[in-house]
Amino acid sequence: DGGITQSPKYLFRKEGQNVTLSCEQNLNHDAMYWYRQDPGQGLRLIYYSQIVNDFQKGDIAEGYSVSREKKESFPLTVTSAQKNPTAFYLCASSMEGPQYFGPGTRLLVL
Amino acid sequence: RKEVEQDPGPFNVPEGATVAFNCTYSNSASQSFFWYRQDCRKEPKLLMSVYSSGNEDGRFTAQLNRASQYISLLIRDSKLSDSATYLCVVHGSGGSNYKLTFGKGTLLTVNP
Numbered sequence: 635d636g637g638i639t640q641s642p643k644y645l646f647r648k649e650g651q652n653v654t655l656s657c658e659q660n661l662n663h664d665a666m667y668w669y670r671q672d673p674g675q676g677l678r679l680i681y682y683s684q685i686v687n688d689f690q691k692g693d694i695a696e697g698y699s700v701s702r703e704k705k706e707s708f709p710l711t712v713t714s715a716q717k718n719p720t721a722f723y724l725c726a727s728s729m730e731g732p733q734y735f736g737p738g739t740r741l742l743v744l
Numbered sequence: 745r746k747e748v749e750q751d752p753g754p755f756n757v758p759e760g761a762t763v764a765f766n767c768t769y770s771n772s773a774s775q776s777f778f779w780y781r782q783d784c785r786k787e788p789k790l791l792m793s794v795y796s797s798g799n800e801d802g803r804f805t806a807q808l809n810r811a812s813q814y815i816s817l818l819i820r821d822s823k824l825s826d827s828a829t830y831l832c833v834v835h836g837s838g839g840s841n842y843k844l845t846f847g848k849g850t851l852l853t854v855n856p
Contacts, residue, residue: 675848676831676846676847676848676849677788677831677846679843682843722785724787724788728844731776731793731835732778732790732793732833732835732844733790733844734790735787735788735789736787737786737787738786738787
């Protein structure tokens with residue numbers, strides 16, 4: 635089945651720790667995105683990538699990093715510099731039209 | 745003016761009611777438009793695209809008014825399963841062919 639997968643479903647981070655969220659798609663989409671959603675808030679764009687080996691900062695990139703070494707994969711690292719990382723993280727992909735989302739990862743700070 | 749603005753609701757309606765959501769956008773150069781629905785603690789899912797001539801998909805009707813920079817979604821004969829947050833989404837407002845801008849969403853609860 636074609637789709638977008640994210641793992642893990644839940645992730646716990648300790649103070650000062652970097653954690654990496656996985657996002658994989660087999661839809662052959664060129665573009666991939668990472669969003670953050672806080673309770674009662676809209677989606678905010680963290681990073682996006684239109685092609686392999688290229689990515690751009692979104693509206694709230696500070697404290698995050700990404701890579702795009704393969705078309706299918708767009709991992710997001712939440713670094714220790716991100717002081718308020720607790721949120722629902724959503725990955726999406728598209729081909730110049732609507733975006734399709736993975737099931738999300740909930741990140742919690744211990 | 746916010747890039748994409750929606751009435752946050754909440755809307756509480758009985759089963760069978762007709763409900764309408766409105767959305768405005770600030771960038772007149774925006775290229776395409778969508779409605780997504782998001783269930784509690786789930787990812788957003790594409791409900792329908794919005795075309796200039798207006799379009800219908802079963803009980804759902806979407807309309808676009810480019811002159812007023814206004815998008816609407818009408819749900820007829822509401823079902824309990826329609827309870828969700830509805831997100832208005834605009835494509836191309838940020839100068840990128842790929843970037844979407846999401847409204848904060850309108851919460852709908854359909855009551856038995």
